Amino acid sequence: MNIRGRALGCAAVAVALLAAAAGCGADAGGDGEIVVSVWDDGREESSIDVAARDFEKAHPDLTVTVQKNPFDQHLQALRRQLGAGRAPDVAMTVVGYGESGTVRALADKGLLADLGESPWAGRLPDTVAGAVGDGSEVYAFPVDSMAIGIVAKKGTDVPGTYTSMLTACRDAGRDGKTAFALGGHENSKMPHIVGFALAASTVYADDPGYGDKRLRDEVTFAGSDGWEQAVARFGEMRDAGCFGENAAGTTREATARALGDGDALMAVTPTVTLPLWQAAAPDAEFVMAPFPGDDDPDRVLVPAGASSGLVVPAKASDAGPGKQFVDFYAKHRARYAEIDGAVPALPDDGGGPRAPGYAAALEPYLRDGRTAPIMDQQWPNPELIARFDSGLVEMLTGRAEPADVLESMDAVWTSEAP
Template structure:
């Protein structure tokens, strides 16, 4: 899910990698083709602010090797990389997004043969299913995805202590939690639906368990035309989202509250928490440095063991299928996927490693997210596997219309089905 202004999130808003990259900029010159020099690697990256440390560490670990790299904002990069690939001037290694959502996404680049198959690399078999799904095309891995983020409930521990409440782990307890919080004059969750990309987050948290808890192959069935939004557990998830609203789980007038204001509510204890991605924790700490904030799964059933979390793979790295520097290119992506490489990235970006057992010291606020990831109890952000961006745009605007009383869940899911069937 990448944040678009004002319309959508896509592969990784999630990904602090993108947020860091969007300011643009260029480093270290040449981004041309691989050339013949086995000691010089060319690289194009959107990870401005974090790729620098990774390059330094890689060069230090490989004396005599020089990485010539460029960094740029996501939009500029996506426009350039396809032109470079088709003209034979692309670098040895390049940023690649998960899934199928933009011009530099895994499926889009792998389908015409622009990327080298990385399935033979040791880390490929270790990827959790939620990451593997969006790193592959036709069952082969093309993207070295090093980090991920999750969506859930982020609680203000001081506000929770003051209210005398604890995080719920079942659907029944969640509704009771909302009622108790409302009775104490402090709504459970801040919701900034004035920014339409926020509207999807609580819904995605519900969908993860209600839809994929019953059927991990739901996306494959959608792609095969054997399932729809309107005739699936998406109806249950959307009903639960509306039930939360009717129960008073959110502050008054979510449509009149933007993302920034919702952060302020949660950070200062005006609400007990916020339903967001783990990336919001750093923002909450910025508004309340003395505060302590903890990420927890948002339950959608009364079986805690069945709860799943939406987890988004961030942008990773692919190898140019026509590189003349294959050995060095593979060495670089393998370094990215090593414990050292992943740790360098996620420390800078505020995420979590894509692979388990890296030795990374997880921030205590993200312990539960890390536990779910290690237990393979996550599913991709839903839009990463949709055939076009229109489905998500329809969902976001439709959710705002539902909150304003201008649409209904049935109408919205029907419209999403129509956009999905239109294909790419």
């Protein structure tokens, strides 16, 4: 099972939900050594470990050292390391924007090498290219992909329309259950995932290019019919009892227990967070379904995109070996994705699946392009996702209205990473 993902922002949530404790930053290796810095996903051996051994066999003059740290520590330290010139030779990070250690934020500061000459760089799908490059240069190999939907135990009656979802929330409450496990406690990073799922079928159903327009400062959040509708619907879900009375103070661990114990029926989550729910109910079989953000099935879109990527520092004294490692991983990406239980962000030539097996219901949406972006990948200022998340938590407690949330986001908007 793949537990790579976005901890802040989304596709940010996944590893933050699962990160373990230990370790600190990595320094570049000496002659003949490549240091690859990644976050610790809790497994004894990931695809990076296997790739390191494979690479050493193919390049006996080089040694690969894999250094692992908890997700939050890894991402926070990466920008400092890159700026100080003591970075690893290759690093895993989150694609797009979202916070200071992500691909586009680091690239905006001139901290990443251009990988545009790599053999895989010319084959990036449009849905991925903007998360790993700026149109002229490519800064990361996109490793895996993610999508947002509803996770539930197999056999759960998942609603298919927005209206039926509100009805299901009320029915669950009458039965003493909570329809959606949701944790609004500090650093849970779960409310904005619901917000993304709603906005996919409002903002991006009406205007697929909204994110690019926001980057060009042609539109705002407040005053956008789609965003106003999305956040208002979050309030309607709250009023229908979808999240339970104490959601604002619930931790992500408690949400997992609630879903595992059957006290909650579903959760809105990225595909890469399956291990969180599985750990709470090891004997249960979980599946994922599209989130019904609208009553019109033609308007229901699935937020999806690349999740993590491999980068090479711009200040590396010799970027060649690091680029070699990235290209080697890219060449064998299908095998390494299988080890992680992931779906490659760069599809193979064989037309393989675009969603994990447990999320087969999302496959038609991903294959037919019925998707929206992972929204914070286009939000350069890290404060934006924090404002969105905290604003939705305040809505849970009745301390904010939809307009307050959107105006707060506009107030900190910047079209470049600070």
